[in-house]
Amino acid sequence: MADGLTAMAVAVTLAGSAIATAWAEKAVGAAAVGAMAENEKLFGRGIVFMVLPETIVLFGFAMAFLLLGKVG
Amino acid sequence: MLRPEPMTRVLVAGPKDQLEPMIESLYALKLVHLVDHHGEDDVITIGKPLAKAAEVSEQLVRLRSIANILNVAEAKEQEPAEPTADLRQQIVTLEVNLREEDEARKRMESLISDLDRRIESLRPFAILRVPLETYRGYTSLEVLVGRVTEDVIGLEAVAPENEVVAGEGVVAVFVPTASADKVREFLTKFGFAPVDVPQGEGSPANLLAAAESDRQKWSDRLVEIEDRIGTLRAKYAQFVMKAEDVLEVEIEKAEAPLRFAASEHSFVVDGWMPSSRVDDAMRALAGLPGVLVESMPDDESHEEADAPPVLLKHKGAVKRFEFLTKLYSTPSHDEVDPTAFLFLLFPLFFGLMIGDAGYGIVMIILGFVLSSKLKDSPDFADLMRVILYGGVFAYIFGMVLYGEIFGIPFHPPVENPHELSWSALLGYYIPYEPPIHKLEAFGVIDLLLLSVVASVIHLSIGYVVGFVNEIHHNKKHAASRVGWLFVLVGLFAFFAVLGRSHDLAAPVPRVVNFLFFDRPPLVWIPAAGLSLGSMSVPYFSIALIVIGIAILLPTEGGLAPVETISLLANMMSYTRLAGVAVAKGAVALAFNTMLLPLIINEDLFVTTGAVQFNANVAFIILGFVLIFLAHAMVLILGAISASIQAIRLNYVEFFLKFYKGGGTLFSPFGARKRKMEA
Numbered sequence: 001m002a003d004g005l006t007a008m009a010v011a012v013t014l015a016g017s018a019i020a021t022a023w024a025e026k027a028v029g030a031a032a033v034g035a036m037a038e039n040e041k042l043f044g045r046g047i048v049f050m051v052l053p054e055t056i057v058l059f060g061f062a063m064a065f066l067l068l069g070k071v072g
Numbered sequence: 073m074l075r076p077e078p079m080t081r082v083l084v085a086g087p088k089d090q091l092e093p094m095i096e097s098l099y100a101l102k103l104v105h106l107v108d109h110h111g112e113d114d115v116i117t118i119g120k121p122l123a124k125a126a127e128v129s130e131q132l133v134r135l136r137s138i139a140n141i142l143n144v145a146e147a148k149e150q151e152p153a154e155p156t157a158d159l160r161q162q163i164v165t166l167e168v169n170l171r172e173e174d175e176a177r178k179r180m181e182s183l184i185s186d187l188d189r190r191i192e193s194l195r196p197f198a199i200l201r202v203p204l205e206t207y208r209g210y211t212s213l214e215v216l217v218g219r220v221t222e223d224v225i226g227l228e229a230v231a232p233e234n235e236v237v238a239g240e241g242v243v244a245v246f247v248p249t250a251s252a253d254k255v256r257e258f259l260t261k262f263g264f265a266p267v268d269v270p271q272g273e274g275s276p277a278n279l280l281a282a283a284e285s286d287r288q289k290w291s292d293r294l295v296e297i298e299d300r301i302g303t304l305r306a307k308y309a310q311f312v313m314k315a316e317d318v319l320e321v322e323i324e325k326a327e328a329p330l331r332f333a334a335s336e337h338s339f340v341v342d343g344w345m346p347s348s349r350v351d352d353a354m355r356a357l358a359g360l361p362g363v364l365v366e367s368m369p370d371d372e373s374h375e376e377a378d379a380p381p382v383l384l385k386h387k388g389a390v391k392r393f394e395f396l397t398k399l400y401s402t403p404s405h406d407e408v409d410p411t412a413f414l415f416l417l418f419p420l421f422f423g424l425m426i427g428d429a430g431y432g433i434v435m436i437i438l439g440f441v442l443s444s445k446l447k448d449s450p451d452f453a454d455l456m457r458v459i460l461y462g463g464v465f466a467y468i469f470g471m472v473l474y475g476e477i478f479g480i481p482f483h484p485p486v487e488n489p490h491e492l493s494w495s496a497l498l499g500y501y502i503p504y505e506p507p508i509h510k511l512e513a514f515g516v517i518d519l520l521l522l523s524v525v526a527s528v529i530h531l532s533i534g535y536v537v538g539f540v541n542e543i544h545h546n547k548k549h550a551a552s553r554v555g556w557l558f559v560l561v562g563l564f565a566f567f568a569v570l571g572r573s574h575d576l577a578a579p580v581p582r583v584v585n586f587l588f589f590d591r592p593p594l595v596w597i598p599a600a601g602l603s604l605g606s607m608s609v610p611y612f613s614i615a616l617i618v619i620g621i622a623i624l625l626p627t628e629g630g631l632a633p634v635e636t637i638s639l640l641a642n643m644m645s646y647t648r649l650a651g652v653a654v655a656k657g658a659v660a661l662a663f664n665t666m667l668l669p670l671i672i673n674e675d676l677f678v679t680t681g682a683v684q685f686n687a688n689v690a691f692i693i694l695g696f697v698l699i700f701l702a703h704a705m706v707l708i709l710g711a712i713s714a715s716i717q718a719i720r721l722n723y724v725e726f727f728l729k730f731y732k733g734g735g736t737l738f739s740p741f742g743a744r745k746r747k748m749e750a
Contacts, residue, residue: 043399048723051716055645062647065516 006071010064017060024053074408076735077346079370079380082353084341086363091339092122094363095325097356099742104343104353105381106741109333119329119339127160128326132319134163135312141174142301144309159315166308173301180294187287194283196267197276199239204276207244207269214252217244221263230258328741343741344370344380370405380405383738390415392457400723401733407541410731414722417530418458421718423465424526425652427510428660430478431707432470435463459711462718474653475506478703479660485512490679492664497683510657519650521571527646528564530721531639532557534729541730548627555623556729559636562616563643565597569610572599642725648717656710663702670695 032046082104086094098104109118196219197204207215220243227234227245231254235246243264247255256264272279333340345353350367357365370380382405384394393415403409426432439460443453475482477494482502484491491511495501508522509515535553542550601610617636624632668674670691673684686692 045400047716048400048720051720052724054648054717054720055641058647058651059644061651062520062644065520069513069517 003071006067010067010071013067014057014060014064017057017063021053021057024056025050028053074412076403076405076409077348077383077385077738079344079383079405079738080347080350080367081370081380082341082343082345082350083366084343084357084363085338085366086360087338088334090360090363091119091329093360094339094341094357095122095328097360098328098341099321099325101353101356102740102742103345103349104341104741105345105738106328106331107342107344107378108331109340109342115335116333116340117335119332119334121329122326125323125326128319128322131160131163132316132323134167135316135319138163138167138170138308139312139316141170142305142309142312144305144312159318162311163315166304166312170301170304173297173304177294177297177301180290180297183290184287184294187283187290190270191280191283191287193268193270194276194280196239196242197270198280199242200237200244201239201275201277202237202244203274204269204279205273210246212249213246214249214255215244215246215269216252216256216259216264216266217269218242218259218264218266220259220265224259224262227255227258231255344738345740346383346738379736381738382735384409384411386411389457389461392454392461393418395451395454396458396719396722398737400727400731402735402737404732404735406545407732408537408730410537410722410727413533413537413726415461417726418718418722419461419465421526421649421721422459422462422714423467423469424473424522424649425714425717426462426466426656426710427469427474427653428476428479428657429467429470430476430703431710432463432465432467434707435459435466435711439463459715462711462715473506473508474510474657475502475504476510476657479657479664479706481509481511482506483509485509485515487512492661492668492677496677499683510654511661516650516654519653520647521567523646523649524564524567524571524643526649527643527725528560530646530726531560531642531729534726535560538730541732552624552627553729555620555627555632556639558616558620558623559639560620560643562613562620563636563640565610565613565616567643568597569599569601569608569613645725646721648721652710652714652717656706656714659709660703660706663699663706667695667699667702670698 028049032042032050035042036046084094084098196217200217207217219241221241224236224238224243224245227236231247231251233248233251234255237244237246243259243262245255245259270276270279329339333342347369354365354367357363382402384397384403386394390412393411396414396418397403397409397411423432426435439456439458439462443456443460446453446456470476480492480494480497482494482504483506484493484496486509488511508518510519535557539550539553542553597610598612599608599610601608601612602614621633621636624635628635671686673686676682676684686695
């Protein structure tokens with residue numbers, strides 16, 4: 001039972017953080033492409049801002065992995 | 073290597089009659105970054121262009137119109153040509169030749185399009201076979217001619233008196249003027265679209281044939297003219313391009329005085345040049361009578377707006393990474409140029425994330441081939457060269473750290489001894505136990521710990537460089553970097569002790585644990601600490617963070633303690649190294665597991681470890697093709713995500729600790745990209 005719940009927690013952690021990242025990147029990506037259309041030099045900055053939200057899913061990944069260690 | 077080239081400010085002054093020779097010398101030197109003269113008063117004004125500027129620019133306009141008519145960009149076969157001294161004469165001759173042809177071509181084109189319209193208007197009448205004069209000259213009759221989508225029936229009901237001539241899709245209706253409006257309305261039901269009766273008399277079919285033969289004649293003439301222009305293109309394209317180059321240089325020189333300061337009889341040129349080359353410039357300009365050169369090395373006392381331009385001085389491999397720095401921002405003249413760090417750290421992170429010897433080899437080969445083939449797009453060639461260096465690290469890490477080639481590990485994971493492995497495939501036990509197995513639970517934890525180590529090393533370099541940058545400008549900002557360093561080491565001490573705990577350490581200590589956590593050099597970090605729930609925070613860690621915050625409070629302000637959380641987030645951000653490495657390995661493994669059954673008998677392989685090929689050769693071939701495609705996809709997606717993540721760690725986590733950028737790139741007078749040089 002406990003193992004099952006932990007495994008569920010792993011899934012929720014990863015899925016939640018992945019959705020959050022996707023949501024954030026959607027907004028950032030659209031804005032970055034818009035800015036790039038105005039000024040191509042913003043490509044570098046655009047890419048950086050674009051991948052900023054990936055940190056969220058990385059937190060999820062790290063947590064999920066530590067939790068996975070607790071599944072017997 | 074870590075600093076941009078030192079710059080020296082030069083002032084060149086001389087009498088006006090030396091202006092032209094001086095411009096020639098400066099242009100040939102290609103060493104002086106001009107500072108435009110602003111600010112005018114009664115005596116000193118902005119210089120006037122050389123006398124020849126107007127003529128040169130007129131020639132350039134003519135030449136560009138020639139280039140446009142000839143469409144030189146499309147010229148494939150070109151006869152080599154060298155612009156002679158009398159450019160002007162050559163341009164005029166070419167222009168006269170070409171203008172005639174161009175006018176003839178335009179005339180032909182307009183004739184042909186007129187004929188096209190006439191043919192189009194005659195066509196419906198040719199179907200009706202009634203002479204054209206029949207449609208005209210009535211007083212009490214209205215003639216409605218047009219295209220219809222279906223046959224007209226029941227016209228008698230609207231207009232009892234009528235005469236209809238119909239052909240395929242065309243109809244001509246002759247009705248009394250009185251009922252014309254009703255008939256027009258009636259006809260719309262059949263999709264009636266009126267057409268005008270064309271000029272001329274006689275049989276429309278004959279007229280149509282005449283127009284078509286005319287059109288043929290003119291379009292033959294047009295082809296002849298195009299041919300002649302094509303010959304001119306092949307003969308003169310290269311001349312035109314070279315002459316354009318020559319004239320552009322001329323005009324740049326002729327208009328250069330607009331950037332100088334001038335009085336009635338003299339001029340002053342203001343600019344920057346690399347300090348190491350000042351003597352060359354002195355020597356080159358010394359020969360001009362009356363010209364004085366004054367130079368003063370940059371002493372950092374200038375205003376920010378007056379900052380010298382930045383010339384990055386890298387050689388060989390490091391130069392390939394300059395574009396990554398410039399993509400972020402050009403370094404300012406008084407800070408450390410981070411390109412050398414990128415050269416070391418970008419391929420390292422990239423390699424850690426790819427971590428596969430097979431992909432590494434492919435990247436090395438592709439990077440080498442593409443970077444040497446694509447000479448005409450230097451940025452892309454640089455990118456490919458960067459991928460090549462990343463590939464080298466991917467190969468090393470793939471062989472030494474992970475033991476993995478094309479997603480297949482040397483040995484199966486401990487948890488799952490029947491998984492695919494090279495040892496099983498080759499039937500030979502590879503006598504090397506790599507320290508980290510991406511597919512084992514402890515392997516991933518090792519990778520996470522390794523990420524923490526990477527974050528500390530990377531961020532420490534950032535703070536140290538930040539300290540060096542600030543120490544001459546603002547002691548307070550420099551001190552804050554020391555504070556951050558204390559906090560960083562404090563956080564690391566926490567992770568170091570955590571890494572030793574039973575939860576995280578592998579049953580048999582492996583390299584990462586051995587190197588960093590429960591053995592030297594970190595064994596001296598005392599584990600004793602404050603218990604927070606199930607977590608223990610070492611006193612050592614707390615002490616360092618408190619010291620760090622004590623330094624930060626006066627230097628960075630009251631929000632510093634909150635900011636330490638963002639440093640923790642920065643450290644966590646490095647877990648992307650582990651994340652991408654594992655994800656990419658897992659995708660490759662998934663493809664291998666899915667597609668390998670096409671090639672070998674999987675059941676037999678899993679149970680006994682024996683390799684038996686599929687009896688059907690077609691399946692084997694299909695299997696290899698699909699595996700090739702799958703790996704090509706993993707390779708490309710992996711390379712894209714690994715390079716974006718690696719550059720992000722440098723741009724966001726690393727650069728923000730010390731790098732400001734915003735410099736002006738050194739672009740000396742006379743250095744310009746020539747179209748023909750490639």
